[in-house]
Amino acid sequence: MKRELRVGVAAVRRRPALLLAAWSVPEILPTACYGLAVAHATDAFLAGRTERGLAWLSGLVAAALFGALGARWVYRLLGELVEPLRDELVRKVVAGALRNAQADGALARLNRQVEIVRDTFAGLVLVVRSFVVTVIGVVTGLLSLSPLVAALVVPPFLLGFLASLGVLGLAAARVRASLQADEELATSAGMAFAGVRDLTASGGEEFAAGLVGKPIEAQAAAERSLAKVAALRKLCFAIGGWLPLVILLAAAPWLIGRGVSTGTLLGGMTYVLLGLQPALNTVMSALGDSGLRYVVTLGRILDTSDVPEYGQGGRLPSGHDVRLRQVSFAYGPHAEPVLRNLDLVVPEGDHLAVVGPSGIGKSTLAGLICGLLQPTEGEVSLGGVQPAVLPASELADSRVVIPQEAYVFTGTVRENLSYLNQDATAAELDQAIEAVGASRLVRRVGGPAAMIRPSQLSAGERQLLALTRAYLSPAPLAVLDEATCYLDPEVERVAEEAFAARPGSLIVIAHRVSSALRARRILVLDGSHAILGSHQTLLTESALYAELVGHWALPAPVETGPDQVSRDPLRRDQLRRDQIQPAS
Structure with a gap:
């Protein structure tokens, strides 16, 4: 009192x-x-x-x-x-x-x-x-x-x-x-x-x-x-x-x-x-x-x-390697665990894709890694420190997460892109826009100084802006939690390759097989256990992964007329999205 x-x-x-x-x-x-x-x-x-x-x-x-x-x-x-x-x-x-x-x-x-x-x-x-x-x-x-x-x-x-x-x-x-x-x-x-x-x-x-x-x-x-x-x-x-x-x-x-x-x-x-x-x-x-x-x-x-002062939660992270030790998580004391006894190491500079059926725990895993959720059992560490106990400023400097529903606010393009790195120069801003593939969008809305409103942008356009913002962030670990699901496959490729070339580590919650193929390693979640490996090893060792790849695979080209639109790769991607509903 x-x-x-x-x-x-x-x-x-x-x-x-x-x-x-x-x-x-x-x-x-x-x-x-x-x-x-x-x-x-x-x-x-x-x-x-x-x-x-x-x-x-x-x-x-x-x-x-x-x-x-x-x-x-x-x-x-x-x-x-x-x-x-x-x-x-x-x-x-x-x-x-x-x-x-x-x-x-x-x-x-x-x-x-x-x-x-x-x-x-x-x-x-x-x-x-x-x-x-x-x-x-x-x-x-x-x-x-x-x-x-x-x-x-x-x-x-x-x-x-x-x-x-x-x-x-x-x-x-x-x-x-x-x-x-x-x-x-x-x-x-x-x-x-x-x-x-x-x-x-x-x-x-x-x-x-x-x-x-x-x-x-x-x-x-x-x-x-x-x-x-x-x-x-x-x-x-x-x-x-x-x-x-x-x-x-x-x-x-x-x-x-x-x-x-x-x-x-x-x-x-x-x-x-x-x-x-x-x-x-x-x-x-x-x-x-x-x-x-x-x-x-x-x-x-x-x-x-009250936000705790620094020093109550422990030391600063030394690096940005991710380690999960016997991690379990359940949404409630009587709920069935979404993740159970998961061990995972993501070393610095790694490129990991996480795949699995919808609702299997991929976004939960992203939340645990980023400190948005705390494990029911086990321990999660980022650079040797539990992310959940880090002050907000230190956590923001260590990792950046982009969810499926991208956050954009009413303001200029520059304000939306640079608020995670307010010291970014105009050249760095232009380089990030170009690298992620947002140049066409930024030109359309009127350049970095143009005012934008979230209601005037499509879901994919909001994702592009959020990706560019994350690319500019100083955080060495980037986590894309289905952050490209509203983008065309070609635009998604450009964005993911930009993040892969960016210094640091990349974790992608994949919703297309192409995201998994671009990763160095792939983690398959199937509800009872997790399997980690490359694309080739998982095809033989994980029936679930083989099933997902088959579900994601592009059907044989269909001749549609003299214009041969099905041979156009962008048109084929559109046909694939229309004919197949990928599992997330």
Whole structure:
């Protein structure tokens, strides 16, 4: 909790907080005056001094107008205090998601939890400020009115307030459970919604309902626990809010016997009913609800989004050789492993192709090598260091991965191509564009300085830009995870040969036999074990590889007419793509 409180204290140390405190001072005046005004006006009216009584009430109205001016400036300054905190938290969540390569929980934190912290922090600033102003004003007014009345009212009020603070510790764990249940429900519902068509087609509605039902029940149980804590807060309010009034009424004859006037007694009750009770109720509700949500939610964001400093994860990589030792990976504690006891060494300068049927674990292997996933069992190392523990900057300097769905953002061609190597010169940029085979595309869109939008590019064009960006990267290990699947075979050949000639190592998740034939070594994944070898050895040693090559093989040319289009290699490649759906 100390860490979360430090974040809040740091936020209120900004200059708007000082102005906020300054404009809170005018609000103390009406709070301190209304009990006095009621007491003196009552005594004046009882004594027949109507003008004196009206004057006191008029002064109360003037004080209220003066306090309203302060409240107006308080709300104007609140945004300047809160919005910088929200921006800081958004940066933390995004940085943590990029570091951990996890979007599911980050989406819940970004869409809901950051807004919870923002709103609760703003509410807490207002409530605590108002509570402090009210208590200072009421205590000042009570002491001015009658120290004896103040001695009867203030102690039980403080007792109730301190008891409410003691309930917070009990409630904190239950709020954490509620937030955890919220994230688990968001993840489970997202999985079910993403596969809703497949679930409907296969009759898996009951399975999906069971998948989402348990997180729903857990969240409901957590909310019921929070309701029980709310009942305890009601008891604390009864002690701090109603007990002072009961004591004051019970002691009224005793007070009157010691010279306390009826107006003074009524003024003390006014301070309790219109000052202390609303202030205590508001601050208890805020601390018990918004305060806990602020602390727990902010703690959740900081726990999952803070990027560790370098030195906590180990030494720098020495080289870029890849080693997997008895690596297994499963998507969940009860799921069947996608990879099982895999041993693999990719030495520096190697060119490896990974092949296998769709869903066999090729992209999972790429994620493990690049540090985007952590193995369930075994160890993955890059240059002798586990990639998952490297800081983002060191990991980016060691490897670059290009997925099937290429990332392109709205901006210039140069910005899209050079953000992994912002020191690249114009000559290096032109050389990379030429080497990867993107020259025609760059000329078509208007050159390196031209603005591009992802929606205006085809999937293959986005892949070409991503490949050029990766080629420019200083990382010595390049992993192409079906990064050329939308390109024509000839364009794919140019790009892969450029990466093969680039200094460093190349791992290609292959979707065409040509990618495997260009590699020095080929890794075949078949679900039960993996076989590593050359094209010729695998044809005889791996039935699966021979089957894949046969599936990928080009059919015999078909004469289609006088133009002999089937003898054109580019046309043959088009015919092959139309006639054969390759396994990925």
